[in-house]
Amino acid sequence: MAGKTLLQLCFWIVLARFCHTTLQTCTDVSCSASCPPSSGTYTLTNANSDSFTVYCLFESGYGYTFIAANTSVDPNLAKLFTEKTEVLIRHKLQNGSQYDATAAQISKYSSENLGVLYNSSTGYNNLVNDHMTPYLYVGFVPKAGVNHSKDIQGWKVQGTDYNFTNCDANPNSYFTLLYNSQNEAYGNYSHAKTDLLHVWYDMRAK
Structure with a gap:
């Protein structure tokens, strides 16, 4: 795998009717919109009033919240991650190619x-x-x-x-x-590549 890569982890959310007056989750973005929201980058605020950036991917009745690799504040995962059955791993290559894999x-x-x-x-x-x-x-x-x-x-x-x-x-x-x-x-720990450890990469979908 040549070049630098970017990994993002996103969480499945169920879009609900209740939302906060300040945007704390992608659910808040969805229910504060006057029309169906567009998937995109949004600024959220955590419980300490710290701002951080996420990508909200909206589907019909649910969505995913992507946490950026440069996030440096606590993103309140308990609020963001409302459906705890799977996560989506997004792998972006330096050339712009992007791949997803679900993990459950x-x-x-x-x-x-x-x-x-x-x-x-x-x-x-x-x-x-x-x-x-x-x-x-x-x-x-x-x-x-x-x-x-x-x-x-x-x-x-x-x-x-x-x-x-x-x-x-x-x-x-x-x-x-x-x-x-x-x-x-890295600490003094290494492991050779195995199919099990890399299956999220090998089985990814573009």
Whole structure:
């Protein structure tokens, strides 16, 4: 994969009638519009009155909120991420080509919501290189209540389950976008490319 790339993570939202007087979510953008809103870039405000930019993709009755890679304030993910069944990973190449891939729970964990967190992995396995902030963390298997030794884990990409047999007692299914605004170096950890780890890229759709 040549050249620089941009990864964005977006969250499925259900468009509701209630909206805030200040724009905090893409749902607010939708219900404050006098006519069906146009998909595009919008400025939202978090609970601390900090502004940040998102891309709102509006569909019929639902939509997606894309978090920009240069986001440096807490984007209030609990508000943005109202439908916790899947995320959409957008991969943009330097030449402008753009690809999407959905990521969701494997069938075994289909009753579990995804955990989507900003600069945190609370309730899920800790990530390596958590010093490379800010980051978005998507947890598939929570820590609580289950010994995950030799458990079947994984993620569903573009509607297909991709599984692995876990090697220890930890829930090792998570996906992280490290925006790394301070250009910190990676820690002493590396892994060769595997089909499982790169399936979101290999199965992407333009």
